[in-house]
Amino acid sequence: xxxxxxxxxxxxxxxxxxxxxxxxxxxxxxxxxxxxxxxxxxxxxxxxxxxxxxxxxxxxxxxxxxxxxxxxxxxxxxxxxxxxxxxxxxxxxxxxxxxxxxxxxxxxxxxxxxxxxxxxxxxxxxxxxxxxxxxxxxxxxxxxxxxxxxxxxxxxxxxxxxxxxxxxxxxxxxxxxxxxxxxxxxxxxxxxxxxxxxxxxxxxxxxxxxxxxxxxxxxxxxxxxxxxxxxxxxxxxxxxxxxxxxxxxxxxxxxxxxxxxxxxxxxxxxxxxxxxxxxxxxxxxxxxxxxxxxxxxxxxxxxxxxxxxxxxxxxxxxxxxxxxxxxxxxxxxxxxxxxxxxxxxxxxxxxxxxxxxxxxxxxxxxxxxxxxxxxxxxxxxxxxxxxxxxxxxxxxxxxxxxxxxxxxxxxxxxxxxxxxxxxxxxxxxxxxxxxxxxxxx
Amino acid sequence: xxxxxxxxxxxxxxxxxxxxxxxxxxxxxxxxxxxxxxxxxxxxxxxxxxxxxxxxxxxxxxxxxxxxxxxxxxxxxxxxxxxxxxxxxxxxxxxxxxxxxxxxxxxxxxxxxxxxxxxxxxxxxxxxxxxxxxxxxxxxxxxxxxxxxxxxxxxxxxxxxxxxxxxxxxxxxxxxxxxxxxxxxxxxxxxxxxxxxxxxxxxxxxxxxxxxxxxxxxxxxxxxxxxxxxxxxxxxxxxxxxxxxxxxxxxxxxxxxxxxxxxxxxxxxxxxxxxxxxxxxxxxxxxxxxxxxxxxxxxxxxxxxxxxxxxxxxxxxxxxxxxxxxxxxxxxxxxxxxxxxxxxxxxxxxxxxxxxxxxxxxxxxxxxxxxxxxxxxxxxxxxxxxxxxxxxxxxxxxxx
Numbered sequence: 001x002x003x004x005x006x007x008x009x010x011x012x013x014x015x016x017x018x019x020x021x022x023x024x025x026x027x028x029x030x031x032x033x034x035x036x037x038x039x040x041x042x043x044x045x046x047x048x049x050x051x052x053x054x055x056x057x058x059x060x061x062x063x064x065x066x067x068x069x070x071x072x073x074x075x076x077x078x079x080x081x082x083x084x085x086x087x088x089x090x091x092x093x094x095x096x097x098x099x100x101x102x103x104x105x106x107x108x109x110x111x112x113x114x115x116x117x118x119x120x121x122x123x124x125x126x127x128x129x130x131x132x133x134x135x136x137x138x139x140x141x142x143x144x145x146x147x148x149x150x151x152x153x154x155x156x157x158x159x160x161x162x163x164x165x166x167x168x169x170x171x172x173x174x175x176x177x178x179x180x181x182x183x184x185x186x187x188x189x190x191x192x193x194x195x196x197x198x199x200x201x202x203x204x205x206x207x208x209x210x211x212x213x214x215x216x217x218x219x220x221x222x223x224x225x226x227x228x229x230x231x232x233x234x235x236x237x238x239x240x241x242x243x244x245x246x247x248x249x250x251x252x253x254x255x256x257x258x259x260x261x262x263x264x265x266x267x268x269x270x271x272x273x274x275x276x277x278x279x280x281x282x283x284x285x286x287x288x289x290x291x292x293x294x295x296x297x298x299x300x301x302x303x304x305x306x307x308x309x310x311x312x313x314x315x316x317x318x319x320x321x322x323x324x325x326x327x328x329x330x331x332x333x334x335x336x337x338x339x340x341x342x343x344x345x346x347x348x349x350x351x352x353x354x355x356x357x358x359x360x361x362x363x364x365x366x367x368x369x370x371x372x373x374x375x376x377x378x379x380x381x382x383x384x385x386x387x388x389x390x391x392x393x394x395x396x397x398x399x400x401x402x403x404x405x406x407x408x409x410x411x412x413x414x415x416x417x418x419x420x421x422x423x424x425x426x427x428x429x430x431x432x433x434x435x436x437x438x439x440x441x
Numbered sequence: 442x443x444x445x446x447x448x449x450x451x452x453x454x455x456x457x458x459x460x461x462x463x464x465x466x467x468x469x470x471x472x473x474x475x476x477x478x479x480x481x482x483x484x485x486x487x488x489x490x491x492x493x494x495x496x497x498x499x500x501x502x503x504x505x506x507x508x509x510x511x512x513x514x515x516x517x518x519x520x521x522x523x524x525x526x527x528x529x530x531x532x533x534x535x536x537x538x539x540x541x542x543x544x545x546x547x548x549x550x551x552x553x554x555x556x557x558x559x560x561x562x563x564x565x566x567x568x569x570x571x572x573x574x575x576x577x578x579x580x581x582x583x584x585x586x587x588x589x590x591x592x593x594x595x596x597x598x599x600x601x602x603x604x605x606x607x608x609x610x611x612x613x614x615x616x617x618x619x620x621x622x623x624x625x626x627x628x629x630x631x632x633x634x635x636x637x638x639x640x641x642x643x644x645x646x647x648x649x650x651x652x653x654x655x656x657x658x659x660x661x662x663x664x665x666x667x668x669x670x671x672x673x674x675x676x677x678x679x680x681x682x683x684x685x686x687x688x689x690x691x692x693x694x695x696x697x698x699x700x701x702x703x704x705x706x707x708x709x710x711x712x713x714x715x716x717x718x719x720x721x722x723x724x725x726x727x728x729x730x731x732x733x734x735x736x737x738x739x740x741x742x743x744x745x746x747x748x749x750x751x752x753x754x755x756x757x758x759x760x761x762x763x764x765x766x767x768x769x770x771x772x773x774x775x776x777x778x779x780x781x782x783x784x785x786x787x788x789x790x791x792x793x794x795x796x797x798x799x800x801x802x803x804x805x806x807x808x809x810x811x812x813x814x815x816x817x818x819x820x821x822x823x824x825x826x827x828x829x830x831x832x833x834x835x836x837x838x839x840x841x
Contacts, residue, residue, distance in 0.1 A: 232838075243839050326454040357454035365445035366461050367519070367561040370828075372788030373459070373717065381838045383788060392444070406839040411453035418459040425449035 006379040007221040008412055013159040014291045015199065018169035018280050021296035024098040025278055029075065030300035031091040031346050032066045032124070038088050044074045045095075048277055049103045051121045052090045064123030064135035066349065068092055069277040069298040070099035078343070080335035089335045089343065092300075101296060102274035110183035116142075122275060124299065126350030127259040129156050129324065131227035132249040134181075134262050140251035141185055147236055147254040148189035149182040151263045154218070154225035155195065157325035160284040160292060162353050163225075166260040167192075168200040173267030175204070175211035180266050181258055182213070193234065195220040222327070223410040227257055229379055245405040261352055281347055283307045284325070284355040292353075299349040303332070306347060306354065320358075323351045327411040366419040374413035374423055380406040384413040384423040391430040401434040465522035467716050471709050471780065472529035478705040479698035483537050487698040491532030493541050494548030498528020501552025509556070519561045527551050527559070530781065531569050533699025534773070534818075536655070547572050558825075565785030565828045570777075570821035577815040655696040656684045656771040657814035664768065664809065668740050668752040671760050678763070686763065689770040696814070700776030710779025719783040722790060726797030727778040727804075728769065734805035735768045773817050774804050785825050792831030800824045 036057035040046055046068045055065040072092040079088050108115040116138060119125070125134040130152060151174065155161045167174055175192065182190030192208055194201065196217035208215035216234070223229065228244045231253050235242035241253060250257045261279065269275045283293045283306060295306050303321070322329030334343040348354075374384040382403060390400045404427060413423035472495075479487040502524035528548045538544055554568040654662075659682075667674035677683040684694055692702030700706060713719030736750045753761040769775070778800060787796050803820030810816075 228839075245839070322452070322454060326452065328452050329454070330452075331450075355454075357451075359451065360454060360456040362447070362457065364447045367444065369461060369464065369519070369560045370565065370785060370788055371464065371718070372786070375788045375835070376717075381835065383832065383835060385788070386832060388445075409452075411451075411455075414457070415453050415455055416458050418457075418461040418464050420457050420460070421445045422447075422449040424453065425451070426446070429449075 006377055006381060006412075007224060008377055008416070009219075009221045010158040011288070012155075012164075012195075012197070012220075013161050013284075013289060015161045015165040015168050016282065016292045016294045018165055018294050021101040021276065021278050021280070023100060023102075025101050025296060025298065025301075026098050026305075027070055027094050027298050027301050028097070029091055029093050029302070030069055030072075030298050031089050031343060032069070032300040032349060034066055034088045034090055035063055035085065036065065038077050038090055040074045040077075040090065042074050042077055045072070046074060046092065047071050048099065049105070049122065049275070051123075053088070055117075055120045063133050064120045064125045066090075066124045066299075067122045067277075069300065070094045071096075072099075076337060078335050078337055087335075091343070099277075099298070101276065101278035101298075102272070103277055104273065105269070105275045107270045107273055108180075110180050115184060124349040125262055127257070127262065128348075128350040129225070129328070130250075130257045130259055131244075131247075132251065132257075134256075134258060137249055137251040137256045138181070138185055140249060141254065141256060145254060146185045146187040146256060148191060148234070149178065149185060149187040149256045149258060150189075150230060150234060151178040151181075151192045151213075151258045151260060152225050152230055153192055153194040153260050154220045154230075156225050156353075157222060157327055158220055159288060160282065160325050160353055160355060162282045162292070163260045164195060164198055165282070165292070165294070166264055166280070167194060167198065167204055170264050170267065171200060171204040171207040172210070173271060174260050174263045175207040175213045175267070176270055177263030177265065177267030178213050178258060179211040180270060181256065181263065185256055187256065189236070190214065191216050191234065193218060193225075193230070222412070223379055223408065226379070226408045226410065228406070228408050230257060231255055246408055247405075279347075280352060281306055282353045284353055286356050286358050297347050300346040302344045303347055303354065304344065320356055322355050322357055323348045324353055324355065326355055326357045327415070328409060329353075329355055329357070362420050362422075365421045368419055368421060371418060373416045373418070377412045377416050379410060379412070380408060382407060384427060385421070387430075388421070388423060388426050391426065395430045395433040400430060404431045404434065407431070461520065462522070464718065465520050465526065467713070467718055468523060468526035468784075469529070471713060472526050472533065472699075474709050474712075475533050475699040475705060475780070476529065478692060478702055479533065482693040482701055483698050486539075487537045490535060490538045490541060490544045491529055491698065493544040494532030494535070494551070495525050495528040497545045497548030498531065498551040498555070499525040501549045502555055503552075505553060505556055519555060519559060523560075524552060524555045527555055527568050527784075530699070531572060534569055534573060534697045534776065534781075536696055537698060547576070550575070560785045563829065564826050566822045566825035567781055567785055569781060570818040570825065573815050573818035574822055577811070577813060577818070580813070580815070581811075653695070655814070656689060656694055656767075657696045657773060659683060660768055660771045661808050661812050661814045661816075665740050667764060668749055669742050671752075671756040671764075674764060675760060678767075683767070684771075686767060686770060689767075694771070697773055697776060699780070700773050703770055703775055706775045706779050710775075713780070713783055719779065720786065720793050722793045723782050723786055723797035723800070724778050726794045727774070727782065727801030730798040730801035731769055731774050731778075731805045732765055732801075734802040734809075735765045738806060738809045768805065772804070772808055772814055774801065777804060777817055777821050781821060782824075785828055787828045787831040787834075789832050789835035791834040792828070795831055795834065796824050796828060799827075 034053035036053040038052055039054045040052055048068055048071045050068050051065040052068055053065045072094040075091040075093045077088050077090050108118055120135050127134055153163050153167050155163050178192055179190060191214045193216050205215045227250050231244040231250055232242045235253055235255055244253055265276050278296045278298050280294050281297050293307055297306055321332055323332060332345045334345045336342050368385050387403060390397055407427050411424045417423055476488055476491050503521055528551045531547050531551045550572045551568050554571050558564055558566045558571060559568050688694055690703045694701045710719055714721055738749050739746045740749050782800055787793050800820050803823055804817035807816035807819045
């Protein structure tokens with residue numbers, strides 16, 4: 001395995017035991033973001049599992065269409081823009097106070113040509129932390145040799161061991177789901193990356209052996225689970241082939257990266273002949289070593305229902321909760337409805353962790369003391385402070401922008417800087433300045 | 442105003458792992474460690490010199506910072522704590538001084554230089570090295586005695602004992618250790634250490650005390666002679682004219698009060714490495730380069746020039762090894778490499794190795810030609826000036 005050095009080992013949190021979901025869950029309204037043109041209209045009744053947007057939209061030919069998680073009526077369709085992309089927030093009012101968490105469906109056959117089309121209609125299969133939608137990756141590798149399917153069981157951020165919790169709670173299903181995806185794409189290798197200090201490692205290895213999936217225990221140094229580092233370390237082949245710049249899909253390198261949740265969802269479908277429409281959400285606390293709380297909910301269900309601590313209104317959540325971990329997470333934002341009022345934040349469709357954070361008190365930055373810690377810790381071997389100096393001269397410098405392709409936004413440089421220079425934030429700003437420059441040309 | 446924006450929102454939303462104050466405290470602790478060793482080996486006078494340089498550095502630094510802020514609206518770029526640590530390091534690089542004016546002036550010079558050179562500036566020449574270089578230049582240009590760093594413990598005024606000291610008796614009759622009753626003073630084999638030292642001085646007949654040059658000065662002055670005449674080197678060690686290597690390693694070697702004990706320097710250097718302020722790559726490459734330089738630098742012999750290695754190879758192997766080891770321990774190379782070098786080193790691993798090699802080899806080369814131990818600090822100035830260029834030497838794994 002190619003090792004780059006860099007990174008930082010954070011103390012691991014306590015894994016949470018994820019139980020089976022209840023048969024029904026209370027969900028009055030849910031809203032889902034649709035990347036492509038909605039195929040439903042306001043007032044239309046939809047059934048659970050029915051696609052809300054057009055899976056064959058030529059503007060989004062390879063992404064999955066989100067399926068309605070509950071049976072209900074379309075209450076509103078609100079267009080909004082995220083970056084350069086136009087989305088639609090489709091709000092459903094559930095037909096009943098409680099909705100079933102699963103949908104009875106015949107499990108697919110990985111060797112059937114229609115399986116991929118079926119999966120495309122049962123989204124979302126988004127995996128924000130792994131670089132690309134699962135279905136998008138599978139579509140991209142359809143007509144080419146697939147080097148490997150890798151289920152990335154390494155936690156994105158060790159203090160919040162979301163993926164390890166899923167692996168320990170459902171080892172058989174994760175292994176079976178990974179195998180399914182491997183057979184679907186005809187992968188040469190089917191692997192499951194896990195932390196070598198996982199409590200249930202032995203049980204997981206047995207599950208992997210049964211499913212003929214290679215279990216690979218490795219160190220989990222943050223941010224080893226990032227697609228760029230996974231592809232570099234486990235991609236196989238020439239070094240140039242293993243280099244994956246930020247924003248590029250692993251499928252471009254002949255690899256499919258799967259999150260444990262999607263592998264689990266497929267594995268449970270194969271075992272139970274029912275597809276999960278709800279998913280387990282983890283609430284992470286600001287206090288270190290405090291166990292996460294797990295709750296099954298529908299994607300798009302108001303976040304406030306997840307846990308009492310999240311509060312009941314958007315303003316309570318603003319500034320307290322982020323989607324993802326404190327190193328790479330994103331602020332909770334929601335589109336505004338027709339009246340201009342922000343919609344209640346919904347449980348994300350591409351992330352299982354909601355972390356409560358406090359904005360850290362930062363002193364005004366001091367000058368750089370050339371300690372070199374940012375360079376030591378950078379997992380892609382950049383020199384963040386030197387890039388900042390170049391960016392202060394010219395943020396659109398092509399050489400700077402080329403190097404920023406390899407900045408994976410892990411945030412470690414900011415975290416370790418003794419002068420408290422906001423390195424990661426400034427690099428992000430330079431990257432945005434560069435991409436605006438590109439779009440202008 | 443800081444050159445970086447503040448209050449940029451996260452991610453990351455974690456409190457910073459380190460603070461600059463912590464780094465500065467580590468430097469202060471290192472200085473205190475060396476100062477404590479200086480106190481043990483040289484007494485309170487050594488500590489006083491260190492304290493004077495530290496205080497003067499801090500005062501001048503603060504005054505200039507205040508002036509810059511009020512006159513040019515420019516904030517000082519480094520911290521007062523770090524300037525104080527630099528002042529203490531300056532004092533630790535000086536020998537025990539009876540005239541504290543030199544300590545005050547060098548400390549004040551640090552307080553001035555630290556505003557324009559050092560770890561936060563474009564040119565990362567170490568302020569202590571710059572001031573030591575200035576002292577070297579002053580000595581070479583014939584500055585008055587008080588302002589020169591003497592190769593020995595005392596200044597040029599000739600004072601050896603203070604007025605309230607009175608010594609009675611014959612130094613050749615001092616019984617020390619295992620001297621026998623019928624031992625004769627001129628019998629070198631049975632002479633006590635005190636008698637040996639006395640006998641080796643130039644004018645012991647009419648003198649009440651003797652002054653010996655530091656091992657660093659002796660080696661700097663006579664390294665070429667020792668290579669040409671290995672017997673002379675062996676005799677100097679055997680007779681005590683050169684301080685034994687064991688005393689260089691343990692401590693109390695005359696010279697820089699903070700650099701007298703290799704043991705303490707290694708502990709301080711290892712501690713800085715454990716704190717990720719010092720780097721093993723710098724130290725190892727510097728020491729290897731210094732050893733290589735001691736073997737490869739040219740020496741005049743038999744009317745021509747030859748490599749030191751050619752002369753070393755003609756010695757007995759133990760003598761050759763001792764020569765190289767003595768050079769590394771006697772000269773201020775360990776002090777420079779282990780304690781001073783980490784401040785302002787390059788941030789790339791390859792750069793650090795080259796920085797260390799330049800430092801070690803350059804220090805020996807400078808002493809070799811200039812024949813003064815303070816010349817070793819010139820290498821630290823040169824290495825600091827190119828540290829920024831060495832930053833660019835980083836093996837980039839990802840490149841389009």
